[in-house]
Amino acid sequence: xxxxxxxxxxxxxxxxxxxxxxxxxxxxxxxxxxxxxxxxxxxxxxxxxxxxxxxxxxxxxxxxxxxxxxxxxxxxxxxxxxxxxxxxxxxxxxxxxxxxxxxxxxxxxxxxxxxxxxxxxxxxxxxxxxxxxxxxxxxxxxxxxxxxxxxxxxxxxxxxxxxxxxxxxxxxxxxxxxxxxxxxxxxxxxxxxxxxxxxxxxxxxxxxxxxxxxxxxxxxxxxxxxxxxxxxxxxxxxxxxxxxxxxxxxxxxxxxxxxxxxxxxxxxxxxxxxxxxxxxxxxxxxxxxxxxxxxxxxxxxxxxxxxxxxxxxxxxxxxxxxxxxxxxxxxxxxxxxxxxxxx
Numbered sequence: 001x002x003x004x005x006x007x008x009x010x011x012x013x014x015x016x017x018x019x020x021x022x023x024x025x026x027x028x029x030x031x032x033x034x035x036x037x038x039x040x041x042x043x044x045x046x047x048x049x050x051x052x053x054x055x056x057x058x059x060x061x062x063x064x065x066x067x068x069x070x071x072x073x074x075x076x077x078x079x080x081x082x083x084x085x086x087x088x089x090x091x092x093x094x095x096x097x098x099x100x101x102x103x104x105x106x107x108x109x110x111x112x113x114x115x116x117x118x119x120x121x122x123x124x125x126x127x128x129x130x131x132x133x134x135x136x137x138x139x140x141x142x143x144x145x146x147x148x149x150x151x152x153x154x155x156x157x158x159x160x161x162x163x164x165x166x167x168x169x170x171x172x173x174x175x176x177x178x179x180x181x182x183x184x185x186x187x188x189x190x191x192x193x194x195x196x197x198x199x200x201x202x203x204x205x206x207x208x209x210x211x212x213x214x215x216x217x218x219x220x221x222x223x224x225x226x227x228x229x230x231x232x233x234x235x236x237x238x239x240x241x242x243x244x245x246x247x248x249x250x251x252x253x254x255x256x257x258x259x260x261x262x263x264x265x266x267x268x269x270x271x272x273x274x275x276x277x278x279x280x281x282x283x284x285x286x287x288x289x290x291x292x293x294x295x296x297x298x299x300x301x302x303x304x305x306x307x308x309x310x311x312x313x314x315x316x317x318x319x320x321x322x323x324x325x326x327x328x329x330x331x332x333x334x335x336x337x338x339x340x341x342x343x
Contacts, residue, residue, distance in 0.1 A: 035082060035326045037089040050081055083333045090318045095148035102147040109143055157310050163299045171298050172291045179294050183246060184284040185257050188239035190225060191232040191276030209268050209275040222279050
């Protein structure tokens with residue numbers, strides 16, 4: 001749930017990763033102002049919190065690094081910290097001017113985070129957020145602002161990007177290795193548990209699995225047999241396990257399945273917790289995916305490259321239309337690269 005701050009704001013938006021103003025701590029912030037964006041203040045407390053988040057992120061990304069290297073990386077990225085905060089404020093203000101609403105998307109995102117963390121309720125998520133020293137309202141504001149910024153980029157910048165067929169073909173030829181797929185097998189399983197079984201019971205379980213295998217070989221539908229008899233978690237899906245490349249599976253199973261063709265069954269295999277047999281639903285050779293199959297992926301990659309400078313240009317335009325002041329002693333590095341980009 002931690003906000004990444006180790007890369008620039010523009011890079012965040014280019015990759016469509018949520019980035020926004022720092023979540024508010026539960027302590028009362030100082031009123032000292034280090035910058036103002038159209039009369040909206042960026043306080044010293046905001047800035048210090050962003051500094052700490054950046055420092056933590058740099059340390060997390062380079063855990064084996066000596067302290068002096070971590071400090072050097074922090075100092076390098078700290079230079080653009082205020083610039084990023086100003087950019088974020090401009091984007092959020094623009095979203096409000098455009099009347100963009102993201103409350104429905106915010107609620108969905110919070111529920112996704114809840115599920116990803118294995119929490120039963122949003123109240124549990126709130127407790128987890130607050131246990132990390134953040135206010136619940138501040139955490140939601142962070143997500144909301146990120147969504148607002150993403151939508152502004154989508155409408156005002158991304159909608160004007162164009163990727164031609166020739167660009168797609170050229171990118172494909174230059175990155176063929178990126179679209180290479182190894183040999184793969186698509187598998188399904190039928191398994192019966194051996195947990196807690198005696199030796200006599202184990203023999204009975206194995207015999208039953210062998211009987212199920214024989215019924216499939218004799219023409220019974222694998223999916224129906226799996227749904228009716230299999231005790232694995234995949235039973236409800238007809239035994240479907242998914243697609244695997246070499247190295248993904250335990251050696252015993254890998255040796256059995258990669259020598260089979262589509263539709264073939266393995267012998268009964270004893271694992272740590274079950275007797276099972278597997279069906280090779282498909283056996284796919286190593287291949288380079290055709291350009292048609294990766295067209296959208298390529299267009300997204302090209303768009304990301306094109307997007308970064310256009311976001312910076314868009315932000316420069318917002319700065320020209322805005323009143324931005326920075327307290328002496330603090331630096332907005334946008335002024336060092338594009339003096340006309342802000343007032």
